[in-house]
Amino acid sequence: MLKQTIDPQALWTEFLSLARNKVSTHVWQTWLLPIQAREVVNGTIILAVRDQFFRDWLCDHYLDFIRDHLSELAQEQLAVDWALDPTIKSSTEIAAAEESTDLLQESPKPSEISFNPEQNALYTKQFNPRYTFDTFIAGPSNQLAFAGSKAVAENPAHSYNPLFLFGGVGLGKTHLISAIGQQILQDRPNARVIYTSAEQFVNEVIAAVRFSKLEEFHAKYRRHCDVILIDDIQLIAGKVRTQHEFFHVFNTLYDSQRQIVVTSDKLPHEIPDIEERLRSRFQWGLIADIQPPELETRIAILQKKAESDKIDLPDEVLHFLASNIRSNVRELEGALVRIAAHASLTGSSIDVNYAKNVLQDILSTRPAQISIESIQKTVAGYYQVKMGDLKSASRQKVIVRPRQVAMYLCRKHAGASYPELGARFGNKDHTTILSACKKVTSLLKEDPSLRSEVFALERKLDISEPG
Numbered sequence: 001m002l003k004q005t006i007d008p009q010a011l012w013t014e015f016l017s018l019a020r021n022k023v024s025t026h027v028w029q030t031w032l033l034p035i036q037a038r039e040v041v042n043g044t045i046i047l048a049v050r051d052q053f054f055r056d057w058l059c060d061h062y063l064d065f066i067r068d069h070l071s072e073l074a075q076e077q078l079a080v081d082w083a084l085d086p087t088i089k090s091s092t093e094i095a096a097a098e099e100s101t102d103l104l105q106e107s108p109k110p111s112e113i114s115f116n117p118e119q120n121a122l123y124t125k126q127f128n129p130r131y132t133f134d135t136f137i138a139g140p141s142n143q144l145a146f147a148g149s150k151a152v153a154e155n156p157a158h159s160y161n162p163l164f165l166f167g168g169v170g171l172g173k174t175h176l177i178s179a180i181g182q183q184i185l186q187d188r189p190n191a192r193v194i195y196t197s198a199e200q201f202v203n204e205v206i207a208a209v210r211f212s213k214l215e216e217f218h219a220k221y222r223r224h225c226d227v228i229l230i231d232d233i234q235l236i237a238g239k240v241r242t243q244h245e246f247f248h249v250f251n252t253l254y255d256s257q258r259q260i261v262v263t264s265d266k267l268p269h270e271i272p273d274i275e276e277r278l279r280s281r282f283q284w285g286l287i288a289d290i291q292p293p294e295l296e297t298r299i300a301i302l303q304k305k306a307e308s309d310k311i312d313l314p315d316e317v318l319h320f321l322a323s324n325i326r327s328n329v330r331e332l333e334g335a336l337v338r339i340a341a342h343a344s345l346t347g348s349s350i351d352v353n354y355a356k357n358v359l360q361d362i363l364s365t366r367p368a369q370i371s372i373e374s375i376q377k378t379v380a381g382y383y384q385v386k387m388g389d390l391k392s393a394s395r396q397k398v399i400v401r402p403r404q405v406a407m408y409l410c411r412k413h414a415g416a417s418y419p420e421l422g423a424r425f426g427n428k429d430h431t432t433i434l435s436a437c438k439k440v441t442s443l444l445k446e447d448p449s450l451r452s453e454v455f456a457l458e459r460k461l462d463i464s465e466p467g
């Protein structure tokens with residue numbers, strides 16, 4: 001059987017992540033980070049370093065460590081051989097380049113650059129022209145994110161920096177971050193706005209390291225950049241080298257008052273395997289969440305989309321779609337487009353029955369109603385309390401919050417009355433349920449961590465706001 005080939009760079013990146021927790025930061029930065037993995041031939045990995053001294057020091061101190069851990073990660077015994085490459089930078093040179101204020105002195109502000117229409121067109125081309133503020137429907141579920149994004153677009157680096165947009169799949173994160181970029185380019189045609197996904201950023205870091213193009217990489221992201229927009233930043237989890245680079249990009253841009261915007265499907269404290277110093281930086285500015293839209297917002301989104309795509313839909317069909325597809329705007333739009341395409345191909349007119357038929361597969365996967373018991377179970381599991389605790393009269397804080405959240409979710413999603421819920425929560429008075437629901441509703445407005453808990457629970461239950 002053929003052995004799987006080993007990708008030396010990927011293996012080395014994994015090694016760096018592992019080594020990070022096993023050696024001091026000083027050793028890691030000075031001795032391990034500058035090493036470049038070149039190739040693996042016949043069970044030997046070739047590591048390139050800048051000179052003999054560097055190689056000898058590593059052989060004296062870390063050869064076993066490197067070889068053993070690489071072998072373990074590769075799941076085969078590897079030998080280590082060395083190549084010398086004087087163009088490889090030492091850690092102090094890397095750091096000096098990273099910290100260099102020359103980077104900034106050489107980097108004029110947008111107002112000092114003469115307008116270059118070609119540049120502007122190139123930056124603009126990064127975006128989907130449909131994703132603007134004009135086409136975004138604002139509602140209670142996305143108000144803060146929408147207002148925060150507008151403020152940043154109007155006044156980059158002077159309102160919220162960084163802006164951290166957080167929300168579930170298909171709720172408009174990419175739309176909003178693109179709207180910010182396009183608006184800035186329109187109002188400040190000289191601005192150098194870079195939009196990238198975290199995935200692409202990771203790939204660029206790997207390529208820069210592999211082909212010794214770090215300087216170009218630094219120039220692109222730190223010298224020739226006024227606004228950086230990174231989509232789905234949660235994907236840098238576990239990517240040590242990328243986090244290292246991003247940390248320096250962040251610092252350089254932040255210190256020179258340039259705007260940073262990221263989106264994520266997790267809150268900073270929920271992103272696993274990410275350096276603490278990055279996590280805390282994400283919290284320096286504004287964290288704005290996007291929740292699944294309410295019924296009215298869903299209807300408005302559909303109307304706008306139908307209008308712009310010139311789809312003629314009766315109100316009752318629109319209402320039917322908005323009531324049945326609740327947690328993901330992308331799916332909602334997809335359903336609309338699918339019905340319209342179907343109708344135009346078959347020449348049928350669209351009514352609710354027709355829509356039901358066309359969307360059979362999507363709609364049948366949704367549970368009609370969630371039971372009180374399944375909500376209680378999910379909440380108990382999430383907060384790690386007992387089902388009995390939720391029905392008890394305990395006043396302990398660790399129990400009161402889960403119990404109130406469970407009551408709120410049951411009221412919202414199980415379609416049960418207050419007295420019925422009272423009975424199901426250990427024979428409580430209906431006013432207890434009522435005040436719990438009120439309490440949670442009002443806390444949700446001011447407590448982002450409660451919002452994220454409720455949101456996570458709704459995702460677990462595969463529900464959102466009912467129609």
Ligand code: ADP
Nearest residue numbers: 135136137169170171172173174175301329330
């Ligand atoms: P995410 O990046 O959060 O997964 P997207 O930004 O890709 O989601 O949004 C999915 C689709 O839904 C896009 O076509 C977007 O235009 C649309 N969309 C999401 N929220 C809204 C909104 N509030 N108003 C209008 N369109 C929206």
Ligand code: MG
Nearest residue numbers: 173174175231
């Ligand atoms: Mg997206």
